Amino acid sequence: MAIGAGLVFADGSYFSIYVAAPLSIAGSILLIFGMMITSENIGSGELDHEWSPEISKMPDAGRPMYRIDTTLKAPVTTTILCGRCSHLEEISGGKPPSYRCVACGIELWEYEEE
Numbered sequence: 322m323a324i325g326a327g328l329v330f331a332d333g334s335y336f337s338i339y340v341a342a343p344l345s346i347a348g349s350i351l352l353i354f355g356m357m358i359t360s361e362n363i364g365s366g367e368l369d370h371e372w373s374p375e376i377s378k379m380p381d382a383g384r385p386m387y388r389i390d391t392t393l394k395a396p397v398t399t400t401i402l403c404g405r406c407s408h409l410e411e412i413s414g415g416k417p418p419s420y421r422c423v424a425c426g427i428e429l430w431e432y433e434e435e
Contacts, residue, residue: 322348379404387429
């Protein structure tokens with residue numbers, strides 16, 4: 322709709338009106354369609370709890386690399402992937418203030434600020 326209105330106001334020729342009219346009508350239809358979508362139509366969210374990151378090794382960049390993923394919906398779980406040994410650990414709750422990999426024993430982070 323905005324592109325169609327911009328074409329009409331920028332140039333009032335017949336050609337721009339012929340191009341702007343279908344764009345504006347299509348924009349109106351898409352706006353109405355988008356307003357009719359509810360959260361029930363989007364998905365159930367069942368896959369959130371089944372998801373886990375791909376297990377892979379990460380290169381050392383002067384210190385060990387790691388990946389943290391936390392779910393946003395209850396129950397909140399956090400997965401921690403150690404990049405050095407590719408160990409994936411799942412803990413309940415958010416990110417802990419410090420973490421040491423249980424497989425290789427390397428400290429991934431010590432404080433929340435890092």
